Amino acid sequence: MFEKILIANRGEIALRVIRACKELGIRTLAVYSEADVDSLHVQLADESICIGAAPSSESYLKIDRIMSAAEIGDVDAIHPGYGFLAENPHFAEVCESCNIKFIGPSSRAMQTMGDKNAARAFARKAGVPVTPGSDGIVESEQDAAKIAKKIGYPVMIKAAAGGGGRGMRVARNEPSLMAAFHGARHEAEKAFGNGDVYIEKLIINPHHIEFQIMADRHGHMVHLGERDCSIQRRHQKVIEECPSPLMTPGLRKKMGNVAVKLAKSVGYENAGTIEFLVDQERHFYFIEMNTRIQVEHTITEEVYGCDLVKEQIRIAAGLPLSPHIAHATPRLHAIQCRINAEDPEKDFQPSAGRIDFYYAPGGHGVRIDSHVYTGYSVPPYYDSMIAKIITVGATRINAIDRMRRALGEYYITGIKTTVPFHAAMMRSAEFRDGNYDTGFVERVMSSGKFELVAPATQLRE
Amino acid sequence: MELKEIKEIKAIIDLMKRNGLSVFEIEKEGFRLKLQRAVPDQTTTPAPSAAPSSPKAAATPAEPARAPREAAETKPLLKDIVSPMVGTFYRAGSPDGAPFVDVGKTVNEESVVCIIEAMKVMNEIKAETSGVIAEVLAENGKPVQFGQVLFRVR
Numbered sequence: 001m002f003e004k005i006l007i008a009n010r011g012e013i014a015l016r017v018i019r020a021c022k023e024l025g026i027r028t029l030a031v032y033s034e035a036d037v038d039s040l041h042v043q044l045a046d047e048s049i050c051i052g053a054a055p056s057s058e059s060y061l062k063i064d065r066i067m068s069a070a071e072i073g074d075v076d077a078i079h080p081g082y083g084f085l086a087e088n089p090h091f092a093e094v095c096e097s098c099n100i101k102f103i104g105p106s107s108r109a110m111q112t113m114g115d116k117n118a119a120r121a122f123a124r125k126a127g128v129p130v131t132p133g134s135d136g137i138v139e140s141e142q143d144a145a146k147i148a149k150k151i152g153y154p155v156m157i158k159a160a161a162g163g164g165g166r167g168m169r170v171a172r173n174e175p176s177l178m179a180a181f182h183g184a185r186h187e188a189e190k191a192f193g194n195g196d197v198y199i200e201k202l203i204i205n206p207h208h209i210e211f212q213i214m215a216d217r218h219g220h221m222v223h224l225g226e227r228d229c230s231i232q233r234r235h236q237k238v239i240e241e242c243p244s245p246l247m248t249p250g251l252r253k254k255m256g257n258v259a260v261k262l263a264k265s266v267g268y269e270n271a272g273t274i275e276f277l278v279d280q281e282r283h284f285y286f287i288e289m290n291t292r293i294q295v296e297h298t299i300t301e302e303v304y305g306c307d308l309v310k311e312q313i314r315i316a317a318g319l320p321l322s323p324h325i326a327h328a329t330p331r332l333h334a335i336q337c338r339i340n341a342e343d344p345e346k347d348f349q350p351s352a353g354r355i356d357f358y359y360a361p362g363g364h365g366v367r368i369d370s371h372v373y374t375g376y377s378v379p380p381y382y383d384s385m386i387a388k389i390i391t392v393g394a395t396r397i398n399a400i401d402r403m404r405r406a407l408g409e410y411y412i413t414g415i416k417t418t419v420p421f422h423a424a425m426m427r428s429a430e431f432r433d434g435n436y437d438t439g440f441v442e443r444v445m446s447s448g449k450f451e452l453v454a455p456a457t458q459l460r461e
Numbered sequence: 462m463e464l465k466e467i468k469e470i471k472a473i474i475d476l477m478k479r480n481g482l483s484v485f486e487i488e489k490e491g492f493r494l495k496l497q498r499a500v501p502d503q504t505t506t507p508a509p510s511a512a513p514s515s516p517k518a519a520a521t522p523a524e525p526a527r528a529p530r531e532a533a534e535t536k537p538l539l540k541d542i543v544s545p546m547v548g549t550f551y552r553a554g555s556p557d558g559a560p561f562v563d564v565g566k567t568v569n570e571e572s573v574v575c576i577i578e579a580m581k582v583m584n585e586i587k588a589e590t591s592g593v594i595a596e597v598l599a600e601n602g603k604p605v606q607f608g609q610v611l612f613r614v615r
Contacts, residue, residue: 050606
């Protein structure tokens with residue numbers, strides 16, 4: 001087992017890793033930027049080294065300084081967290097060549113899956129369904145008809161040289177295909193000087209469903225079920241839940257096996273996530289693989305009863321997959337709301353600054369993963385997430401109502417947060433029905449019926 | 462001047478420097494002090510014109526003459542030479558070599574003041590300021606982090 005680990009990250013995930021290390025009896029070395037001097041991860045680590053100025057490019061992304069700190073600190077391993085260098089194959093390679101264990105997959109596996117086209121090719125080869133499409137430019141009317149028929153309607157005809165939503169046409173059925181095909185080509189020719197088009201299946205109102213993979217270095221790999229991350233705002237996940245309201249045991253088995261097969265085909269090690277789009281008919285399509293621990297790993301932990309970060313460390317240290325993970329089964333339902341330092345009344349504009357008073361909810365089935373505290377100043381240089389609140393319930397509705405209760409106690413002053421947004425979401429009828437997709441947030445917020453819900457509790461400070 | 466007063470004046474000068482103030486003036490019964498931060502070739506003239514409370518405890522004629530010299534010594538503007546990287550600090554270019562600089566050594570922008578070793582690469586660190594080394598704050602052979610003050614230069 002490692003004696004000391006360097007955490008190459010900040011904020012709540014750095015704290016998460018430090019907590020796992022402490023429970024495993026491993027010493028921790030935190031690296032930090034000048035903006036993070038008072039950060040909780042720095043205060044709670046056994047040792048800390050300042051590696052640069054506030055901007056990430058001057059600090060958290062400086063591979064040389066991180067490696068220097070690793071050398072000075074005499075660490076055995078580095079945990080990259082998520083974001084920053086977590087999916088940087090070069091960083092993984094540097095660690096490998098310095099004989100410091102990178103807690104994650106090999107740089108080679110990371111490289112393969114990082115290239116989205118290569119990943120799709122791998123997926124196809126492994127027999128994994130990808131978003132169906134023509135395998136290249138569609139030259140003629142006959143080809144277009146053949147391909148569209150094969151893929152199934154509706155289809156999207158897209159300009160190969162296109163962009164900005166131009167040179168794109170939707171054909172919902174065979175009679176409308178020719179008009180769409182020629183229309184797209186014509187527009188592409190005019191806009192881009194190149195009329196080449198290809199065809200892709202249009203997936204209507206998909207669910208974003210991802211599978212958690214865990215693999216040790218001895219060839220054992222399992223999946224730990226799915227997470228539904230369809231509730232997104234501007235392509236950023238805001239609410240996640242496990243299991244997915246769309247899932248059936250049969251579909252879970254099918255998709256899980258596919259996820260494991262794909263990860264195995266690249267010789268994957270440690271934690272990873274395979275992302276799919278699932279349509280209304282429960283057809284699923286691979287989109288990409290994330291070769292790191294994810295923000296929403298928490299809900300899988302609550303439902304499957306495991307500590308994924310500790311398992312990451314164990315696996316990196318060469319231990320086999322823990323039995324309780326190898327045989328994990330889902331119990332309960334979990335939901336996570338990402339609390340950001342943003343003002344939901346002003347189009348979610350960032351709200352950095354000093355937190356004057358912070359009180360986080362608690363009680364049965366409530367988990368808070370956060371690095372903030374009363375008096376902490378949220379710096380403007382990094383992402384705006386200040387906390388993750390996770391609720392667990394025996395049923396989905398229990399978890400939702402528990403989240404509603406907990407959000408009503410979440411009291412943060414000094415900055416604006418998205419607590420009122422989440423409180424409103426927990427009251428949304430469609431959300432409670434599990435009837436949502438990736439377009440949900442935008443639809444609901446522009447419906448004119450969406451009202452933010454401020455915490456009812458006004459604590460006396 | 463009493464040691465306590467010198468310490469107080471030094472504290473005021475420090476505050477002025479940190480807050481970018483150029484003039485500080487205070488007047489209490491029987492006591493007036495004005496500090497003006499200098500451009501290097503200007504002279505500052507703190508003027509404790511009389512002792513704090515008693516009209517009898519006046520400065521002797523010899524004291525005012527001493528005051529400007531003390532003022533010159535407490536004249537501030539110690540510049541920090543900070544570490545631009547994470548690594549191990551070395552005072553000399555080789556284990557038994559002489560240190561690049563010591564207290565009292567005059568340096569200019571290009572003077573090498575120390576070595577910071579990072580990942581087996583020896584990096585020569587330049588002063589990037591000019592003046593006289595007033596303090597050596599980092600320890601030979603010990604790790605330094607980004608932004609850590611290595612030397613102070615007068």
